[in-house]
Amino acid sequence: MKEVLLLKDGELSLKGQNRSTFEDILVKNCKRRLSHLGKFTFTKSQSTITVEPMMDEAIDWDEAVKIIGKVFGIVGYSRAAICEKDLNTICKTAQAYLSDTLSDAKTFKVEAKRSDKKFPYGSPEICREVGGYLLSKNRGLKVNVHQPQLTVTVEIRDRYAFIHGNQIKGAGGMPVGTNGKGMLLISGGIDSPVAGWMMAKRGIALSAVHFASPPYTSKRAEMKVHELLSKVAEYSGRIKLYTVCFTDIQEAIRDHCPEDTFTLVMRRHMMRIASVLAQKDGAAALITGESVGQVASQTIYALGCTDQAASLPIFRPCIGMDKTEIIDISRKIHTFETSIQPYEDCCTIFTPKHPKTKPTPELLDKVESVMDWSELLKQAVETAKEEWITQEESI
């Protein structure tokens, strides 16, 4: 049976003049993600995008649906059967295509949409005919027009009729790329992948920066970051990762700054390096997984001091979330299991026993003035390793 995918874009329809551009980006995103499954045509009409295989080839629709479920900008989608615009054929196709769901459901209704107004039957007639046919074929099934378990939709289009069951909820949000690009600071913990996912959901494309301090941190910690980003990339599309060698700077902090400011000075240098890399990469904001009060470096005062070192706005989508709420999302996007692998990252080495929780920017400026950091910072930026992280081959 020939099938298509029907995608509903939600919030997009509110965007007035920009809508067509946004839809184009959404189509481009879908096209790229589905490219390894075959060639498709995308047709936009009203707020539905129809995805149709170009050739007469077998498509792995289960896989396609999995991928589409992770594309931001789609509020809902349906997998639909295509058939001739003949009422008898429509009835038979509906029964054959939805037989499993029909036999599981207790109540149903039929909805008809006629974009081809030349079709000889009106919507109420289509509903009546198809509904009657399905009732005759499924013992125990009842009609409930108010709260049916299953809604069978028949869409009469120009060339074909589409038949599908309940619409499946999509990833929501806005198409990635419609809101510019942000650079995610990723450590390997639970919060940063979630933060990246949340911003990508709002249409922000991602690049990422990871600070590695070999040999204090291991290659496995870097592999962990790759794994996390490839999971996020299933939603956001591919991500450019910059890996910064941070060892010299961390050792300099250890050797020249008071212990209780180690983490704060480190965070500020991270922001400085990330700001330069972001500008180089065309990103207009930094993204972190910080949540106020979670650790000493994330008190309201500490965050203020960190902000001051960045030359771009810092987006912190987890800022008001509890750890459990962040964990819920990380489980949903399957980054949790990877995040909790126990490898040292640059934030867990040289940690002060009693970090300052109420620092002031003036104090940190003074602490940092003991040496000239510019050369070290410049070197860190220049030697950063660049690579593309894509979603894993098999999802």
Next chain:
Amino acid sequence: MIYFDNSATTPVCKTAADEMMQILTDNFGNPSSRHEAGLRAFQALKLARSRVAKAIGCVPDELYFTPSGTVANNTALFGAAKMMRHFGNRIITTSLEHPSVSEPLKALEQNGFEVIRLPADRSGKLSLSALRGALNAKTILLSMMLVNNEIGVINPIAEASKIVRSVCPRAIIHCDAVQGFGKIKVSPSLLGVDLLTVSAHKIHGPKGAGALYIKQGLHLPPYILGGGQENGMISGTEAMPAIVGFGAAAAALPADLRTTYENVQFLRNRLVKKVSQTSFVAVNSPADAIPYVLNLSVPGVPSEVMINALSDQGICVSAGSACKKGHRSEVLKAIGMDTKRIDSAIRISFSRFTTENEIDRFADVFLACASRFLR
């Protein structure tokens, strides 16, 4: 690359690899099949069994191939406990065992057995006086490792067996000899044990094969059920490539373990001497430990940092306290190490193929790393 992590696993020796290739490509049959291909495989299996039996010092009929040392330990412990459960419920072990022994015993404990875990004495060895104190008429099973995997001390298994036999003649004695096999004599009659575990990949054989010695006449109930392979003890089609590799690796072991032991001892002493010339390296392994394992600390430099730094220089070693975060090595605690020393412990483990050049290069790189991170 300098590979000094031979207690974790060893590279497969050439003869083992060659024989395995033959099994993978040419002699691929199932030893249970009745046709010619099956018969040839059966003969290869038989040869492997007699080779490993010879290396251990038992007769081939007493040797059962398993997929790993872990499966051998599980089979030994669950089987013995089930068999002896009508005679008593006390099981004695040490607090130093590998998880493939300690975890099955934990499971038995939850099923109503009483498990006594003997502490190590100040030398890191199984304490014989503690053993004497723990034995009672209800004791049915003992499980003690021969060589400790973290610091290399050799437990007095033969002496322990004598004590057990005099007090509890009926009790079954199991010994996990995985870290000792191929380095010192593990002959079950010499050690006085009824069950003994060995593994292929610690003696330059492949991963995927272990063996359990079961003393003739001891009818252990099997733990893994199925097609009845390995005389019903370990069901499942024999992993022929791994087993044949095991046999070849066992046959390639030096006939005279003593000479190899002394060679490795010479190398270890050379390294100990070099690192002891500095003030910042502490040797954790006792002098009478097996020379194949050397546990060292540079207090103040965490194990992970040292491992990463050495790894960047092409040197493979492992953490001296192979344990989960928050759980520090029992044996290092037992021999009186403080937290700082335990957290910086690394384990260097040699093989009979280790060379003097490797030792010297290791010493140079190790000391350079140590002084860098001690700043």
